[in-house]
Amino acid sequence: MAMEKAASFLSSLLGGGGGDGEPAATVKSILIYPIKSCRGIAVPQAPIVSTGFRWDRQWVVVNAKGRAYTQRVEPKLALVQVELPPEAFAEDWQATADDHMVIRARGMEPLKIPLAAERTTIDDVSVWEWSGSAYDEGAEAAEWFSTYFEKPSRLVRFKEASETRPTDPDYAQGYKIMFTDCFPFLIASQGSLDALNEILKEPIPMNRFRPNILVDGCQPYSEDLWKTIKINNLTFQGVKLCNRCKVPTIDQDNGIPGTEPTETLMTFRSDEVLRPSHKNKRQVYFGQNLVCKESLSGNSKGKIIKVGDPVYVQQAFTSSNEAPA
Numbered sequence: 001m002a003m004e005k006a007a008s009f010l011s012s013l014l015g016g017g018g019g020d021g022e023p024a025a026t027v028k029s030i031l032i033y034p035i036k037s038c039r040g041i042a043v044p045q046a047p048i049v050s051t052g053f054r055w056d057r058q059w060v061v062v063n064a065k066g067r068a069y070t071q072r073v074e075p076k077l078a079l080v081q082v083e084l085p086p087e088a089f090a091e092d093w094q095a096t097a098d099d100h101m102v103i104r105a106r107g108m109e110p111l112k113i114p115l116a117a118e119r120t121t122i123d124d125v126s127v128w129e130w131s132g133s134a135y136d137e138g139a140e141a142a143e144w145f146s147t148y149f150e151k152p153s154r155l156v157r158f159k160e161a162s163e164t165r166p167t168d169p170d171y172a173q174g175y176k177i178m179f180t181d182c183f184p185f186l187i188a189s190q191g192s193l194d195a196l197n198e199i200l201k202e203p204i205p206m207n208r209f210r211p212n213i214l215v216d217g218c219q220p221y222s223e224d225l226w227k228t229i230k231i232n233n234l235t236f237q238g239v240k241l242c243n244r245c246k247v248p249t250i251d252q253d254n255g256i257p258g259t260e261p262t263e264t265l266m267t268f269r270s271d272e273v274l275r276p277s278h279k280n281k282r283q284v285y286f287g288q289n290l291v292c293k294e295s296l297s298g299n300s301k302g303k304i305i306k307v308g309d310p311v312y313v314q315q316a317f318t319s320s321n322e323a324p325a
Helices: 002-013 075-079 139-149 190-199 262-268
Strands: 025-032 041-043 045-049 059-063 081-083 100-104 111-114 120-127 130-136 153-158 185-189 213-216 226-231 234-243 285-292 304-306 310-316
Touching: 025 045, 025 304, 059 120, 111 139, 120 153, 139 153, 185 190, 185 234, 190 213, 190 262, 190 285
Parallel strands: 185 213
Antiparallel strands: 025 041, 025 213, 025 310, 045 304, 059 153, 081 100, 100 111, 120 130, 130 153, 185 285, 226 234, 226 310, 234 285
16 A cells, blocks of 8 residues: 555655656746856757757856856846847758857847857856856957946857867766856746745845746656656656756846845755655755756657657656765
8 A cells, every 4th residue: 555655655756657648747838058157048848969958058258267157146237138039040051151149138238149250269258167168259348348337348259160069977977068057958937936935034046046948737846766767758867956056036027136046045955855765965946957868869850858758757866865966
């Protein structure tokens, strides 16, 4: 009887979704963040490349020493809006000399960055533990961001032709990323946010957590247990619960930091609570980091996911304590 109850509970967490049965959830939103730590773009579909979604964290703003800016130290990044041509998310699209990324911020003239242009290379660009060379987006972009941050800054683009930034092999062997923090994809569920907002004094939007894939229709925190899922016949593996830094405490509409939701999450989403048999790192978790198995193959045909796609759970962890973190 106890085993049946446990199986029933696990089934409810997974939304009842096996690979050939009912879906566990549905893709509600897909979000791309072309410039690291700047505002995301909600798109109806996104092609998958070797480093994650196409365009995701291809660019980063750096200081005079080449060190990446993030919202942790420059919360004003939250107010920088980025636009790409809608057709840039079509499966077979190729940029031409007429295509641009447009960057906007309050009090600043729009900045246009060509998507297909010859660029010079600069060395000693660093993001966390990684350092290498990157494409420099030029003097106009440098002046724009230097004015915005009131200190010398440059916009650089990942140089895929010569650089590789591998994921942590302890969690995901053989995968690579551009300027994202650690892994190619972050998934979170609307149910998890709704459950959190029920206990917060002031509800917060999902943009605090900056997921790439937002799903709906599953139980709160079901995504913790998703070991292998399928979306549009693509296989995603849950490789690490996402431990959260201070960015979720920054209001993405005004760039002002606070204490929530971390303070509340610490009461029921800390490693002490979720992973009692592991070393306590005093971290909180929201969302699950993913890799896509098909991103390792050179063939790009059919590697795309869309809003509305069903999510099928093929393998699950039995508890958050078992999930890597």
